[in-house]
Amino acid sequence: MPPAVPGLRACGLSYQYGGQRVLHRIAFRLRPGSLTALVGPNGAGKSTLLHLLQGQLQPSTGVVELGGAPVRRCRRRIALMPQKGEIDWHFPITVAEFAGLGRLAAARPGCCDVDGALQQVGLEAMAGKRLDQLSGGQQQRALLARTLVQPAEVLLLDEPCAAIDPPSRQLLLGLMRQLSDAGLTLLVSSHDWGPALSAYDRVLVLDQSLRADGTPDQVRQALDDVTMGNHRCG
Amino acid sequence: MNWWIAPLLLALLTGALCPISGALLIVQGRVMQANLIAHAVLPGLALAVAFGLPPSVGGSLSGLLGALVAERLLVPGQNTANHSAVMNTVLAGFMGLGVLLIPLLGVRVDLEATLFGDLLLTRQVELLQVGGSLLLQGLFFAACYQPLVFLGVDPMGAAASGLPLRALKLAMAGITAFVIVSSMATVGVVLVIGLMCAPALVGLAGATSLRQAVLRASATGMALSVGGFLLALLLNLPPGPLIGVLCVGLVVVQRG
Numbered sequence: 364m365p366p367a368v369p370g371l372r373a374c375g376l377s378y379q380y381g382g383q384r385v386l387h388r389i390a391f392r393l394r395p396g397s398l399t400a401l402v403g404p405n406g407a408g409k410s411t412l413l414h415l416l417q418g419q420l421q422p423s424t425g426v427v428e429l430g431g432a433p434v435r436r437c438r439r440r441i442a443l444m445p446q447k448g449e450i451d452w453h454f455p456i457t458v459a460e461f462a463g464l465g466r467l468a469a470a471r472p473g474c475c476d477v478d479g480a481l482q483q484v485g486l487e488a489m490a491g492k493r494l495d496q497l498s499g500g501q502q503q504r505a506l507l508a509r510t511l512v513q514p515a516e517v518l519l520l521d522e523p524c525a526a527i528d529p530p531s532r533q534l535l536l537g538l539m540r541q542l543s544d545a546g547l548t549l550l551v552s553s554h555d556w557g558p559a560l561s562a563y564d565r566v567l568v569l570d571q572s573l574r575a576d577g578t579p580d581q582v583r584q585a586l587d588d589v590t591m592g593n594h595r596c597g
Numbered sequence: 598m599n600w601w602i603a604p605l606l607l608a609l610l611t612g613a614l615c616p617i618s619g620a621l622l623i624v625q626g627r628v629m630q631a632n633l634i635a636h637a638v639l640p641g642l643a644l645a646v647a648f649g650l651p652p653s654v655g656g657s658l659s660g661l662l663g664a665l666v667a668e669r670l671l672v673p674g675q676n677t678a679n680h681s682a683v684m685n686t687v688l689a690g691f692m693g694l695g696v697l698l699i700p701l702l703g704v705r706v707d708l709e710a711t712l713f714g715d716l717l718l719t720r721q722v723e724l725l726q727v728g729g730s731l732l733l734q735g736l737f738f739a740a741c742y743q744p745l746v747f748l749g750v751d752p753m754g755a756a757a758s759g760l761p762l763r764a765l766k767l768a769m770a771g772i773t774a775f776v777i778v779s780s781m782a783t784v785g786v787v788l789v790i791g792l793m794c795a796p797a798l799v800g801l802a803g804a805t806s807l808r809q810a811v812l813r814a815s816a817t818g819m820a821l822s823v824g825g826f827l828l829a830l831l832l833n834l835p836p837g838p839l840i841g842v843l844c845v846g847l848v849v850v851q852r853g
Binding site: 414417438443445449451455456457461464467468491494 | 756757
C-alpha cells in the first residue's frame with residue numbers, strides 16, 4: 364500500500380454546470396501549514412473550486428484527497444468559510460452564538476472552544492453583541508471564528524478580505540499567517556492582485572483552469588509577461 | 598362557563614401560537630410559502646368534510662401539498678420575482694379549487710368563517726387543536742433550535758454542514774399548515790398571515806437570539822389577539838378582521 368500523501372491534493376478536477384465548463388483539469392497539492400492565495404477574475408470558478416475541495420460539490424472528473432483519503436470521507440476535517448454575502452447579518456443572533464454554529468459542522472458536537480476562537484480573532488469583547496452591530500472587518504472575523512470552532516486541519520476561506528478597510532485586511536492577513544504557522548493549511552480566494560499577495564507563501568491563478576502557480580513574485584512576473592505580450596500584440 | 602371565556606382563551610392561544618411560526622418563517626425567508634399554505638387548505642377542508650374526516654387533517658394535508666407543488670415548480674437560480682409569481686399562481690389555483698369543490702361536493706362549509714374567522718363560534722375542539730398545535734410548535738422549536746438558527750443565518754453553510762435540511766423544511770411546512778388550520782377559527786385563512794407576521798416583526802427587532810425574538814413575538818401576539826377580541830366585543834365588530842387591522846396598526850407604530 365503506498366504511503367499517505369500529507370496535505371490536500373486536487374487531481375484532474377473538472378466541473379460542469381448546465382452544460383457549461385466551469386473548471387477544467389485543475390491539479391495542485393497544498394502542503395500542511397501553508398498559506399496559499401487563490402486569485403482570479405469574477406466567474407473564474409474560485410468559489411466552485413473551494414466547494415469542490417470541501418466535498419460539497421462533486422467534480423465531473425478528478426479527485427480531491429486529504430492525507431491520501433478521498434475528501435468525502437473526511438469532509439469535517441476541511442472547514443469552508445463562506446463569502447460574507449451568503450450570511451443574513453440582520454439575523455437575531457449574538458457573535459458568540461454565531462461562532463458556536465461551527466460546532467454543528469464538527470464531527471463531535473460540543474467538542475469545540477467558542478471562547479478560544481473569539482479570542483483568537485480578537486472579538487471576545489464583542490461576544491454578546493448582535494452581528495449587525497459589527498463593522499465589516501469584524502463580521503469577517505466573526506465568520507473566521509465560526510470556521511475555527513470546527514476542529515479542521517484545512518481552512519478554505521472564500522473572499523475573506525472583500526469589502527473591508529485596509530487595517531482590517533492587515534489584521535485578517537496577520538491572523539491567517541498565525542493559523543498557518545500553527546500548522547493549519549489555508550487556501551484563501553481573493554480578487555486582490557496588489558501588494559497583499561506578498562503575504563502568501565504561494566499563489567494560484569485561476570481562470571477556469573490554473574493559469575499560474577508559484578511564489579507571489581514568480582506569479583507577478585508570469586502575469587506581467589502575459590500583459591506585456593498582449594500589449595505588443597496590440 | 599361564561600360564553601366569552603372559550604373565545605377569549607382561543608384568542609390568547611392563537612395569539613401565542615401564530616407569531617412563533619411567523620418569526621421562523623421570516624428569518625427563513627418563507628413567508629410567501631406560509632401565505633400559499635393558508636390559501637391551499639381550502640380544497641382539503643372541503644374534501645375532509647365531504648368524506649367525514651377531521652377538517653384540520655384535510656386542510657393541513659392540502660396546505661402541505663400546495664407548498665410541495667409550488668416547490669416542485671420552482672426553478673433553482675431564478676430570481677425572487679419569478680418564484681413569487683409561481684407561488685401566487687399555485688395559491689390562486691388551490692383557492693379556486695377549494696371554492697369549486699364546496700358546491701361540487703355539496704358540502705356545508707361556512708366560507709366566510711373559514712376565510713376571516715369567527716371567534717364567537719368557538720368549541721372545545723378548537724381549543725384543544727390550538728393547544729396541541731402550540732405544544733407541537735414548541736417541541737419542534739426546542740428540539741431543532743440550533744439547526745433552525747443555522748438555516749436562517751447561513752443557508753449554504755447549513756447545507757454544507759450535512760444537516761438534514763430537506764426533512765427540517767418539510768417538518769416546518771407541515772407544522773405551518775397545522776398552525777394555520779388551527780388558527781382558522783380565530784382569524785381565518787386569509788387573515789392569519791397578519792397575526793403570524795406583525796408580532797414577529799416586533800419580536801425580531803433588536804432581539805439578540807431567535808429564542809428571545811419568539812418569546813417577545815408570542816407575548817405581543819397574545820396582547821394583540823386578546824385586545825382585538827375585547828375591542829370587537831366593545832364595538833360589536835367581527836374579531837378576525839379587527840385583529841387583522843390591529844396587526845397593520847402595530848407595524849405602522851413600530852416602523853413609524
